[in-house]
Amino acid sequence: MTPVTSPPHGHAAAAGANGAPGADGLDPEAVSAFQAAFDTAVAADERIEPRDWMPDAYRSTLVRQIAQHAHSEIIGMQPEANWIARAPSLRRKAILMAKVQDEAGHGLYLYGAAETLGTSREELLDKLHAGRQKYSSIFNYPTLTWADVGAIGWLVDGAAITNQVPLCRCSYGPYARAMVRICKEESFHQRQGYELLLALTRGTEAQRAMAQDAVDRWWWPSLMMFGPPDDESAHSAQSMAWKIKRHSNDELRQRFVDICVPQAEALGLTLPDPDLRWNEERGHWDFGAIDWREFREVLKGNGPCNEQRLEQRRRAHENGAWVREAAAAHAAKQSARASQDGASRTARSEP
Secondary structure: OHHHOOOOOOHHHHEOOOOOEOOOOOOHHHHHHHHHHHHHHHHOOOOEOOOOOOOHHHHHHHHHHHHHHHHHHHHOHHHHHOOHHHOOOHHHHHHHHHHHHHHHHHHHHHHHHHHOOOOOHHHHHHHHHOOOOOOOHHHHOOOOOOHHHHHHHHHHHHHHHHHHHHHHHOOEHHHHHHHHHHHHHHHHHHHHHHHHHHHHHOOOHHHHHHHHHHHHHHHHHHHHOOOOOHHHOOOHHHHHHOOOOOOOHHHHHHHHHHHHHHHHHHHOOOOOOOOOEEEOOOOEEEOOOOOHHHHHHHHHHHOOOHHHHHHHHHHHHHHOHHHHHHHHHHHHHHHHHHHHHHHHHHHHHOO
């Protein structure tokens, strides 16, 4: 899909920050040609790549969404890491450590995808630490018991999979390719959470009660993970038109509910919704009204753990400054050594 790749008539100087041609400096006819090629590529389900021309709004939408996703992976390490030292067995501890490490890796994949759009990781982290970029509201709730680790795996990671599998077909290539591996690992996390809850529900009455309590607390925030209702979503329609997203918030939320109900029955747990019932006419499960006031309050920073999560992230970033400085110094030393070796080889080969 070559028409989008390079600006016509020597307009390379109008390239964007990452080398892709931008609209600034191009005459309206050239911009129109680029826009038409972009629209054709998206309509044909072709991938947009970093060096392709793309509308500024498409780029900014991707940066916003990928950044929020990356931040969520990194902040999302905290609630479960809280239980690593208190896991009930060595096996459970090893599983949880592996999962938290996976989440760190997901954040790195996604920050890398954002960098292909001309936005540095440092810039994104600065915005996160300053509270100018969001992460998923779900991670502002506390993990009160060991059963919360299972509920997060089953419900939170289950919601993430429902939302993220369609992103493997996202129109932006680097994001779509990153999501393939992320979704495979998230599927493992979801099964791990389900298996943990299954073990608890087959245990003592106290363990069963702990599992039910965790599900009671995490069910509604998990439904909020898909974002506001479609008629209140500011970005959903345009993201779907660009094929960044493939399904609306409400469609994904319904799919998640339909998946969870039979799984809850298999676990022997009750989902905390008295309005939950099968609708034969729709072929889906009806569910009760979500408290969107709570959702908006958590987004504003008024959730149970908002301040704690950000403060811990800032502290970890500051404590890791010496590692970043050492890595940069090592890279500079290696680069200088390679340049020196190259110069020496050139000098020796000259007659």
